[in-house]
Amino acid sequence: MNPIFPEVGARWRAIQHSLAHRRNPPVTRLLVALLLGTLCPHSLFTTLRAQIPLTTAEGFAVPQPGHRFTFPRDHGNHPDFKIEWWYVTGHLYADAGRRFGFQATFFRSAAPRGGAEDSATFGSGHIFLAHMALLDTQTGKFLHQEKLNRAGWDAAASPATLDVRNGPWSLRLADPADTSSAPRLLLTGSIRAEAAFTLTLTPAKPLVIFGEDGVSRKGADPTAASYYLTFSRLRADGELTLFANSNTSALAASDSPAEKLRVTGEAWMDHEISSSQLSGGQVGWDWLSVHFADGRELMLYQLRRVDGTADPASTLTWVDAAGKTQRAPFTLEVLDRWKSPATGAAYPSRLRLTTTDPLTHAAVQLDIEPLAKNQELTGALGGIPYWEGACRIRDDSGRELGSGFLELTGYAKAVQL
């Protein structure tokens, strides 16, 4: 049984089996599970409300309808829940037409309840995984790095406010005691010694709480649910430093010192808290967020099943200029594919989304085109390679409507679910 997702035993065993044949270390397997859990947050099930227990069979807390969120406390850590993540993606712009995509994610996963005495400095009750990625559209260079740490001195999340760290990376409130619905956030990230960024993220809209009565349901099981909090539009402002790569030549390294860029842009942040995530016969999922120039946003995820069809649980949600959400039916069509030289996975490299605009009730057709083909996180620690990258959104006439971030999982041959 998978320790983190006991309810997805069958799928877990399948992954384990395929991974065992690739001789991946068990740490990797753990993280596959973590990622699987992580990357299917965007599911919004409408199921009958059943009797909701306070805890799962393992003893983890279960999201309760009508929960009164208090801030900044609920931006912080919820260690009674099994899985939690803070997930920031966005686009950055600098002078001279420089453009970047970035991703900064922090995950927490809890050990089974109980257990031995724990050390505060070297804990064994939780582990933290983090991913950072940066795309430089000018060079097409995609940098990414992951970090895995036990809860303790080098990885932690405050239970009182937003303050989550992993090594030198952190995401916190500019004012830890900020009670407003649109607090300023500070993000510090880097990719090895090649890039570093510090960004101030200011919400342009109030926090969106997905789901019904504060609970985002994931399936028929009453415990399969999450608290799902999103800043759908954050204004990003900060500094991005690119370091000359010494690989080119020693001379070039000394001649071209660090390139410091003042950057501005837009970002999206999810914070999801749960103890149990949906299972199913899917091979992977596609997730998309779009910032439209008109001030609205769109978020969709599509769960892909073994037979190639989309799971009915797949959803598309519009967020209007005031922050109100509304669902719409959609279809997603793959126009082109790109084969990863690293993993051999054939990821969709151009997609066509067809849905209905809730303002006009007219059908709209959106072309989703990555800013660079290679935005694959090959996942040495996470174990499961996935593609997560910045995209351009156009209408059928080729007019640019906004920018998006696309997440594609389950395409690598290794994870044949």
Place this chain on the structure above:
Amino acid sequence: MFALETLLLRRFALRHWRLAPRQSLLLVGILALGVAVFVAVRLANRAAVASFTHFTDTITGQSDWIIQPAAGTLPESVLPELRAALGPRPVHIFPVVESTAARVRRTDESAQFGRTTFTLLGVDLIAVANLARAHSANASYFGQPDGTDTRSDFWSAFRAGPQIWLSSTLATSLGSARTLDLVINEQLHALAIAGVIPTPKDAPRVPANLILLDLPQLQRLTGKLGRLDRVEFLIEPGPRADERRDELRALLEKLGTTSDGERWTVTSPGARRDTAATMTRAFRLNLTVLSLIALLVGLYLIFQALDGAVVRRRSEIAILRSLGVEERTIRRAWLAEAAVLGLLGGALGLLLGWAGAQFSVRAVGQTVNALYYATTVESAGLDTGEIALGLLLGLVASLLAGWWPAREAARTPPAQVLVRSASAAPGHGALRSAWLGVALIAAGIVCAQLPPLRFASGGRFPLAGYVAAFLWIFGGGVLCGFLLPAIARVTRRARESSAVARVALSHLAAPSGRHRLAVAALLCAIGMTAGMAILVASFETTVRGWVQRSLQADLYISSNGAQSASSQNRISPPVWRALAHDPAVAEASVLSAYPIELDRTPTIFTGADLRVVRARSDLSWVQAPLDDAVFDATRNATLALASESFCERFRKKRGDTVRVPTPAGPQTLTLAGVYADYGNERGSLLVERARLVAWFGDDYAANVSLFLRPGTDAESLRTALLARHPGLAIYTNAALRSEILRIFRQTFSITYALEVIGVAVAVIGLALTLISVLLDRREELTTLRALGFSHREIARATAVEGTAIAASAVTGGLLLSLALGWLLIYVINKQSFGWTLGFSLPWAQLAALAVTVVATGAAVSYAVGRWGADLPADREE
């Protein structure tokens, strides 16, 4: 043009070798032994240095910087502080806890010596996954390869409690065992074996005695909760690596500096390795000098043997010369023969040395372990450099030894004249000058006054002392030749009548160079042997006295795992308190000890209840305290006692002050007195224990001495305590005393072997000399036979000659040994280790040595004489 030499070698030298194979074999063997000893010691030294492992390297890769407190441990709180100070800099911060453990001692095993000390390394086994190296190693610590096994569950593996990862070497030797019994501090632990330490192909091999644990588990096992031994830093790869590395160092140094001293020192793995190398440099140099002596002895024997060969083949050489073979050619042929011998001996020596190294490596490793640091010595291999060196050594030695005989051979006149004086003067004329001998001895006296060479990390090497020893040996050898005519005069007066004696003594009245050389060699062997015996005897007497005085308690208790200077196994506070408060105990003396670095030189900081120390045992004072203040806990706040080696190492004396680093900040202490301590070479400072405990925030005891109430049976209490605390080692007073002396004797057992070898070599040398002398005199022997001397009488005459040589060598040698003994005790030992020893003469041993040498000298000479009496006048051999 070398055709002739080749021909000569084949026709002339080879034939001799065929005729006397045993002799040639002996020659090669002697040379091989000399080379072998040198090679074995060299290999062992190299292995001892190479085996200083920075253990973390094999797990995380080479760190860029290491921070380490000068004393004690670092609190965990430095970690968030460091991360905050480093800000967004891409640096991996690796806290490390390191300790030692030992296998449980079996009851039939009294020896502390020779048990493997394991190094326990605690690193964060989750964070290790972030390193590039871990990626390539596919490092997985918490899980098993079989994915369907429920135990492969990550969390239950991660939280399974203490579990250990082993080197593949150790894992193989343990076979299918699931647990390993280890003594950590005073506790016995059966630790679950989780697997083998995964390493990528390019990583250094995991040392066999390395045991890896998850950091918090090791903290719990060793009582170091909340403490770290050091923190290592690895910058992330990428541009500007050198710049970032330098910046990091500057930052760490700035963070480590506070208003009242250093919180830590910033070093690198390379610097740590260098420190280890310099720490043992003096020790290794001492060993090398000893091994060179072995080579020197070999050289002397080769010389004797080749000289004998020249004499034997002189008539042949004369014939060759009369056939027109040039001097040059003959010399070259002889040197070529010596070179072949040398190469053969060198090659054989390499083999023997390599074989010997498999033992010497362990022996040297154990000593290094006991005195300096944990080593991982397993075996030693020859590299090409050593092969070349061994062969070269054999070659040079034999060419050196063969030079004079070759010249002598070449100078043989075409028609060999029967005049002894023409041929019997080996050595330069100056060597026969008494003034040279006096000058050498005087130079030696000057050298003996010079200070030692000092290395970083506190090592000292008594170079001048060794030079003095060499000068005295050489000078003594020169002067000793003058004893022969003196003996001849004295004896002739005493035994006017005996024709046998007169014949023998006539040779001694005007001793040939060969006689002088034989005396000198024998003198050298006896001098060194007896000198060493004096050192060992003085050492033993001193240690015995020290043990007698200072070991007064009834029971001595330490961790079963404590066995060397590098061992960190101690007794936890609840256990030592229980021991101290046992109803049968009248008083307990608890000793705490912490390794510290003073001026970047390692030493030991100890604490004891000084009142008890004074009341219960008798410290041997080198400089006794001037008043009682140091023993009074209310008055000794700034006072300390220092061991003699400490004072030697840091050049301190009573009344000086030392600034000692502690986790509570540096303390300035005044040295109230200096005591003798033959237990360690690094030196130690002794203060009131309560203060040390406060400074270090740690109440573990290194050992506990119990003074029992009258009427208590120490042996039965020992049994009872052992039953309660199986992880302890408990000695009764008598057992500890005999154990100390046993270890002492074991340490010096090699010197007894050296004595036997020294005497044997000298006596063989004497026999070879006499053979040459008799061969040279075969015409005289014929004459004596013609005059009616019986074989027995000729043998007796030779015996008298040999005995006289042996006797004068013994006389001179014993005199020399007194000087060498003094030098070894008061200069070489004192400078190397800082231990003052009382001079003590092993009368019986010296007498036995003298009698043995004279007796075997007489017997061997008689045997040679019997053989010489049968020598035909003209034919070879």
